[in-house]
Amino acid sequence: MIAGITGGLGCGKSTVTRLLEQRGFRRLDSDGIVRDQVMTDPTVIAALTARFGPAVLGRDGTIDRSAVAARVFSNDGDREWLEALVHPRVFAAWRAAFDADPQANWAVEVPLLFEKGLENWFDFTVCVACAPGQQLARLEQRGLPRGLAGQRISKQLPLARKIERSDFVLWNEGSPEFLHAEVNRLADALTAAGNRLPSRA
Secondary structure, three states: OEEEEEEOOOOOHHHHHHHHHHOOOEEEEHHHHHHHHHOOOHHHHHHHHHHHOHHHEOOOOOEOHHHHHHHHOOOHHHHHHHHHHHHHHHHHHHHHHHHHOOOOOEEEEOOOOOOOOOHHHOOEEEEEEOOHHHHHHHHHHOOOOHHHHHHHHHOOOOHHHHHHHOOEEEEOOOOHHHHHHHHHHHHHHHHHHHHOOOOOO
16 A cells, blocks of 8 residues: 655654654655655756756765755746656656565655645555644744745645645644654554555555
8 A cells, every 4th residue: 555645844744654654654755765866866966967057066066955946946947847857766766666565555755746646656645734834833943934935835735725635634733642643543544444455466
């Protein structure tokens, strides 16, 4: 069974997928794949420097992801170009992982699941949500200024639409203990639903 975990920026997707991993799910972090696999690919590095110039390279020759983000979140054309470069490589990494362990229960963190029409990759979709004020406060705690946080949130589908389109919704505004209990209930529900699916073998 493959569950796609999405939600608003700063709502807690990563925390939820890590807690699902503790319940025995295999976890895939799409941003981690981008960071560790895609952005270290020499072909991708060459394409990025050809598009944006040497300013997106750090002193060690690796991609400065903050510099890239500053470019693409202020220019829709650049953002769409980057997504066309990156997303097929992320999908290939997903496919390789799923094929290597088709009987596993997977929890895949996918920030742009609905924006990019990726529902068909997943048996179930889960939206992790919280109130807008909480969302902005968490992003500020991470060091992202409120203006930049709002800019990045504006590039995503409104959270209410994600909630409407998801199979499961997890509201993340309580204590860590409350979230842990909510994820346990979610894991039970996903496992039960997954057991009713035909085998992938």
